[in-house]
Amino acid sequence: MKKYLIIFFILFALQAHAATYTVSQDGSGKDYSIAAFNSESGDFSDDTFYFSGDITTPIIVNVFGTSGHPVILDGYQADDTTYQSLSEVTGRAKITVTDSQTGIDLDGVDYVTVVDFEITGFSQAIRIGLDTESNDITLQRNYLYEGHNGIYIGTTSYNVTVGGSSGNGNVVKNVGVTTAHEDIAFDSAPHDVIISYNHLYADSDSWGIDGIVNVGTTSDVLIEYNSIHGHNHTTAQGENAIDLKKQATDWIIRYNDLYDSDYEPIIIFNGNTSPGESADNIYIYGNRIHDSIDDAINFQNNSGETYENVYIFSNLIYNFAERAMFVTITDANIFNNTISEVGTSADDQYDVAMHYDFGTVTFKNNIVIKSSTSSYSYRALNLQSSGTGENLTTDYNIYYWPSQSINIDWEDSGVLTLAGIQGGSANGLPQETNSTEGDPGLVDWDNGDFTPVAGDACINAGADLGSGAIATLTIQGVEYPVYWDSALGASTDWSSTIPSVEVLRRDSDGGEGWDAGAYEYKPSGNIIGITIQ
Numbered sequence: 001m002k003k004y005l006i007i008f009f010i011l012f013a014l015q016a017h018a019a020t021y022t023v024s025q026d027g028s029g030k031d032y033s034i035a036a037f038n039s040e041s042g043d044f045s046d047d048t049f050y051f052s053g054d055i056t057t058p059i060i061v062n063v064f065g066t067s068g069h070p071v072i073l074d075g076y077q078a079d080d081t082t083y084q085s086l087s088e089v090t091g092r093a094k095i096t097v098t099d100s101q102t103g104i105d106l107d108g109v110d111y112v113t114v115v116d117f118e119i120t121g122f123s124q125a126i127r128i129g130l131d132t133e134s135n136d137i138t139l140q141r142n143y144l145y146e147g148h149n150g151i152y153i154g155t156t157s158y159n160v161t162v163g164g165s166s167g168n169g170n171v172v173k174n175v176g177v178t179t180a181h182e183d184i185a186f187d188s189a190p191h192d193v194i195i196s197y198n199h200l201y202a203d204s205d206s207w208g209i210d211g212i213v214n215v216g217t218t219s220d221v222l223i224e225y226n227s228i229h230g231h232n233h234t235t236a237q238g239e240n241a242i243d244l245k246k247q248a249t250d251w252i253i254r255y256n257d258l259y260d261s262d263y264e265p266i267i268i269f270n271g272n273t274s275p276g277e278s279a280d281n282i283y284i285y286g287n288r289i290h291d292s293i294d295d296a297i298n299f300q301n302n303s304g305e306t307y308e309n310v311y312i313f314s315n316l317i318y319n320f321a322e323r324a325m326f327v328t329i330t331d332a333n334i335f336n337n338t339i340s341e342v343g344t345s346a347d348d349q350y351d352v353a354m355h356y357d358f359g360t361v362t363f364k365n366n367i368v369i370k371s372s373t374s375s376y377s378y379r380a381l382n383l384q385s386s387g388t389g390e391n392l393t394t395d396y397n398i399y400y401w402p403s404q405s406i407n408i409d410w411e412d413s414g415v416l417t418l419a420g421i422q423g424g425s426a427n428g429l430p431q432e433t434n435s436t437e438g439d440p441g442l443v444d445w446d447n448g449d450f451t452p453v454a455g456d457a458c459i460n461a462g463a464d465l466g467s468g469a470i471a472t473l474t475i476q477g478v479e480y481p482v483y484w485d486s487a488l489g490a491s492t493d494w495s496s497t498i499p500s501v502e503v504l505r506r507d508s509d510g511g512e513g514w515d516a517g518a519y520e521y522k523p524s525g526n527i528i529g530i531t532i533q
Helices: 002-017 034-039 418-423
Strands: 020-024 048-051 059-061 071-074 093-096 102-106 112-115 117-120 124-128 137-140 143-147 149-153 158-163 171-175 184-186 191-196 199-201 212-214 217-224 227-229 242-245 247-254 257-259 267-270 280-285 288-292 297-299 307-313 316-320 325-327 330-335 338-342 354-356 359-364 367-371 379-383 392-395 398-400 407-410 415-417 469-475 478-483 486-488 502-505 530-532
Touching: 020 034, 034 059, 102 112, 102 117, 124 143, 143 149, 149 171, 191 469, 217 469, 242 247, 247 469, 280 469, 325 330, 354 359, 367 379, 407 418, 415 418
Parallel strands: 020 048, 048 071, 059 102, 071 112, 093 117, 102 124, 112 137, 117 143, 124 149, 137 158, 143 171, 149 184, 158 191, 171 199, 184 212, 191 217, 199 227, 212 242, 217 247, 227 257, 242 267, 247 280, 257 288, 267 297, 280 307, 288 316, 297 325, 307 330, 316 338, 325 354, 330 359, 338 367, 354 379, 359 392, 367 398, 379 407
Antiparallel strands: 407 415, 469 478, 486 502, 502 530
C-alpha cells in the first residue's frame, strides 16, 4: 500500500507543476495584466500563459523554462489545430504596437515557445536575443503582418526554431518598407537555427523587401519547406528571397518554393566589403526557383573573398527574364539542375543559363532548355573574362532550343556551337565532351512539369558524381547528411503553399547511370533509394 501512495504523490506532484495562467491587456478577470506579466520572472517550466484580446503594449518576456520543459506563451486557449496550416484567420491574441516598438521581446531567456499570436504595426514582431543570447526558442503558428521587421535572431542565440514541422509554420506577410527591413533577420552570431514550413510573402507592392537575410556571422542553419515570394516593394525596390550577406557558414537551403522577386536575384551571395566575410559551405538543392525578372542565383563580387564550397544541385530553375545564374569568385559545384526558359528578355549577352566570370566551377549533368533568344544567338552559357576558361569544367549537359542550334560564348574563343566547344583547343577547350544537344524529353517542360518518363533522353545521361555525403552538418544536435546523389522524385508536389517533396537517390531506376536534370526517373514499382519527406 505504501508503494502505491508514493507513486500517487509523485504523479500528483508532476501534474500539479504544469500550471496555466491567463493574461490580457488590463488583466480584468485574468491572472495577469501585460504590465504584471512583464514584471514576472523566474522558472516556469511546463507552464502555459494564455493571452487573449487586443494587446497594445509590447510583451517583454522574463520567464523561462528548462531543457525539455519550456514555458509556453499561447495566444489562443482553445483547440490548437485552429491555426495550423498557415492560417491567417483572426481570433488569436492580437498585438498592435507602433513602428518603433517590438511585439514580443525575448532577451536573455531560454526554453520559451511562442504560439498562435497575431502581431501587426511593429518595428520588430518577435525579437530574440538583442543584447543577451536567448536559446531554445520555438515560434509556431504566428501571423505577423504589416510592420517593419518580422523575426529578429541576434547575439549568439542558438537552437531557435521558426516553424519546425508541417502545420506549425508561421506566416510573415507584407513586411518591410525600406531596404533595412526583412521577414527574418540573422544578426551578430546565432547558430543552430531551423526555419521550416513557413510562408514569407507580400501581396502588395507597398510592402516586401527581403525574405531571409543574414547580416552576421552565422552557422549551422537549415532552411527547408518554406514558400518565399513577392518581395517587390515598388518605391524601395524589393530585394531577395534569401540574402547571404557577410559570413554565413554551413547552411542547407532545400525543398523551398522561391519565386517572384523582380528587382533583385532570388538568392544572392553578398559578401561584406571587409576581407574574410563571405558565405561558405552552402548547400542549395531540391528547390523550385521560378517566375521572376532578375537572376535566380547571383554571386556578388563585393569583397574579393571567394565563396568556398558552394553546391547547387537538383534544383528547378525556370521562367526568368534575365539569368539563371551569375557565378563569380566562387568554388562551386553546379550539377543536375533543370534550367528552362531563362534570359527570355535577353537584354544583353549575359542573360543565359549561367553567366560565368571567375572561380573554380564545375557545371555537369544539367538540362538547359531555351536559354536566351535569337538576338543573342540562343546562348546557353557565357564566359565573360579572358583567361577563365581553364577554371571551368562543363560536361554531361543536355542543351535544347526547339528548332534552333544553341551556342556558347567561350571567352576569347568567341561564340561557338556545341560541336565547336567539343572540338576547340584553346582557352580551356575542349569541353562538353559527353554533352548533347536535343530534346531531353520530360512530361511538359513548357508548362513547368520537368519529370522524366520512360524513354526520355535525359535518363542515364549524367555522370556518376558519387553516392556518399558531400558534408554532414549537425544542427540542433541532429545530423543532416548532404548526399551527392540526392534527387527529386516524380511524386513531388509543388501545388500547395508548402511543397511535398519526394527525395530519391540517383540511379533509382536500377539503370546504368545518373539521369541529367533535377529529377531521377523511377519506374513504377521500383522503390530503390526512396525517401518521402
